[in-house]
Amino acid sequence: MNFLKIFTVIVLSTSIASAASMDGVYLGTLGKTAIALKLETDKNSAVTASYYYRNHAIDIRLEGKVSKSVVSLSEFGSDRTGVTAKMSLKNAGNTFTGSWASVKQPKKLLPINLHRVTSKDLSTIKLPNTALLNKWKLEQPFDYLRFNTPAKLVKTETVNGKKVQWWLEPKSKIEFLRLPGESKTVNDVLNDWHYSTAISDLECLSSGNGEYSYTPKVMLYSKQILSVAASVSYYCGGAHPDNGAENLNLDLSTGKDLQTEDVYRFVPIPEGLKIDPSDYSEAYGKYQETRGAAIKKLILAEFGTFTKALDKECSGIYQDETFSYFSWYLTSRGVVIQSDFPHVAAACESEFELPYQTLTQYLAPNSPLK
Numbered sequence: 551m552n553f554l555k556i557f558t559v560i561v562l563s564t565s566i567a568s569a570a571s572m573d574g575v576y577l578g579t580l581g582k583t584a585i586a587l588k589l590e591t592d593k594n595s596a597v598t599a600s601y602y603y604r605n606h607a608i609d610i611r612l613e614g615k616v617s618k619s620v621v622s623l624s625e626f627g628s629d630r631t632g633v634t635a636k637m638s639l640k641n642a643g644n645t646f647t648g649s650w651a652s653v654k655q656p657k658k659l660l661p662i663n664l665h666r667v668t669s670k671d672l673s674t675i676k677l678p679n680t681a682l683l684n685k686w687k688l689e690q691p692f693d694y695l696r697f698n699t700p701a702k703l704v705k706t707e708t709v710n711g712k713k714v715q716w717w718l719e720p721k722s723k724i725e726f727l728r729l730p731g732e733s734k735t736v737n738d739v740l741n742d743w744h745y746s747t748a749i750s751d752l753e754c755l756s757s758g759n760g761e762y763s764y765t766p767k768v769m770l771y772s773k774q775i776l777s778v779a780a781s782v783s784y785y786c787g788g789a790h791p792d793n794g795a796e797n798l799n800l801d802l803s804t805g806k807d808l809q810t811e812d813v814y815r816f817v818p819i820p821e822g823l824k825i826d827p828s829d830y831s832e833a834y835g836k837y838q839e840t841r842g843a844a845i846k847k848l849i850l851a852e853f854g855t856f857t858k859a860l861d862k863e864c865s866g867i868y869q870d871e872t873f874s875y876f877s878w879y880l881t882s883r884g885v886v887i888q889s890d891f892p893h894v895a896a897a898c899e900s901e902f903e904l905p906y907q908t909l910t911q912y913l914a915p916n917s918p919l920k
Contacts, residue, residue: 577667578665579662580603581660581661595616599614612624622637623637672694678737697721710771713729719748722748754785762784762786763784764780766778769879774803774918777879778798780795794877814912815914817844842874846872852902852905884904885909889901
């Protein structure tokens, strides 16, 4: 059964159960403006919801209560503290009707008309027809519906004799790459990376004064591997901005996002240990420390010191650095290891390029660099 048929079954099942549950994603208008709304209730009839105007797709937070078929919601401003508007919605199966009014003009009511999202609604979004995005369409329709404006081709460049296209996503204003000479599987992964990052950008901007900067650059494009170094800096509320690396190292024959161990085995992997960066177990932490010690030794052997051109404060940080956590990417010359520090020490982060010829003995059994 294809994804569209599965979604149709889901919609029909939800329609039958709608008298018992209003939860879901809805499309329609607030006044004359197109919106999308996501609503969730709990066992105490409390409601959490959010909506966005589809012309810019930045979330607005709602909270409230449901009583019988009426949902009463308060809208919060970008500072996430004060209530800026009130919304009242009456449910009738797969539809809501109601009104919205700002707290400053409570008598000026704007009508709301919504219907539960259908497969027909989702079919109007012209994203690439790939397995990953079709799955995302079913699992996260609220996010999928943000992208009702297609990405635009803004630049084509040649890297190592291969074409790289750069596309601009209009809502997030972020550029992403496509590889017209590669397989659908590879471009499927790139599309998923593209729109997942765009969602992060839009979620950050929903804080009102949020800022999000994403700068990807192709560092290696060979027959076997695409390596992209992406610098991310963002402020989504709170005391401090933050930054980091969100690199992509892609095996072009399989479309797999490579882990370090797919390319190099700096230390033996303990028997039974699965390589999973999201594993926070003691065993995996111990493995990361052992691997980090080996990488630190290789960096010192190549450069002699971490602290050249670094001030005294950074020198102290690198003396304690274990390289249990790091980012990495590939170039035509070698492997670049990027130190990874908390934002308070981000100014001390640096890069260390280890030449390929010094790492031959560490190549993984099926490394794409062989």
